[in-house]
Amino acid sequence: MFKWKDDFSVNIESIDDQHKELFKIGNYLYEIVSIKDGIDRYDEILEALHKLRDYAVYHFTFEEKMMEDNGYPKFQQHKRQHDSFISKVKSIDEEEIDERQKKIGMDLIIFVANWIENHILKTDMEYKEFLNDKGIY
Numbered sequence: 001m002f003k004w005k006d007d008f009s010v011n012i013e014s015i016d017d018q019h020k021e022l023f024k025i026g027n028y029l030y031e032i033v034s035i036k037d038g039i040d041r042y043d044e045i046l047e048a049l050h051k052l053r054d055y056a057v058y059h060f061t062f063e064e065k066m067m068e069d070n071g072y073p074k075f076q077q078h079k080r081q082h083d084s085f086i087s088k089v090k091s092i093d094e095e096e097i098d099e100r101q102k103k104i105g106m107d108l109i110i111f112v113a114n115w116i117e118n119h120i121l122k123t124d125m126e127y128k129e130f131l132n133d134k135g136i137y
């Protein structure tokens with residue numbers, strides 16, 4: 001589901017590592033939602049979801065500081081994308097996951113996967129040259 005490829009690299013080691021970690025948590029979430037043994041995994045799904053949310057907050061804060069410290073001109077619009085992702089993840093109705101675990105779980109994974117992929121490939125990629133030019137790798 002979440003597969004790292006070189007196209008995702010922003011040529012900044014710390015950021016690439018954090019993006020890989022986001023993929024790893026995403027994959028774990030995908031795995032538990034995909035198990036078809038009929039066992040209720042509500043607690044595990046929520047735990048993975050919270051882990052993903054918390055790690056995303058950590059990563060976004062790190063990335064925003066790097067952009068802001070270096071006077072990146074598109075900082076505000078980039079931050080707005082981060083903020084809307086976090087509020088979307090926070091707004092997930094946890095009781096709904098309980099009732100319709102699989103369906104909601106899958107929709108969620110697809111949303112998260114698409115968002116992360118698009119955001120890295122488009123929005124994060126926009127700072128690559130700017131920050132690399134400032135000597136950040």
Ligand SMILES: [Fe+2]
Nearest residue numbers: 063119123124
């Ligand atoms: Fe970003």
Ligand SMILES: [Fe+2]
Nearest residue numbers: 019063120124
């Ligand atoms: Fe990022």
